[in-house]
Amino acid sequence: MSQLKEYKLQELTMLSLSPMLRQVRRWWLRRAEDHFLICADVEQKRVREAQQNVAYYQRRAAMARSERI
Incomplete structure (x- = not known):
């Protein structure tokens, strides 16, 4: 049994990483x-979201401009 374990350990150490x-x-x-x-x-x-915000504020500005005139 111990020989089997030693053999497997040797196999593991020889494996490439x-x-x-x-x-x-x-x-x-x-x-x-x-x-x-x-x-x-x-x-x-x-x-x-930023584009939607820009569009929203442009509409608000246009509404404010149209009410001013």
Whole structure:
């Protein structure tokens, strides 16, 4: 039994770290991509809201201008 454990331990120490590092890197990049897509959505919503605010205040200015005349 102990020989079997030693053999498996030796196998584990001989494994390359490259596949594991590649998997971690893929996970990290996928996470970063998701984060940036969420940020882009938030910014688009802010832009839409800002455009709506601009339109609202332009209408208010036009109404005030028309009442002044």
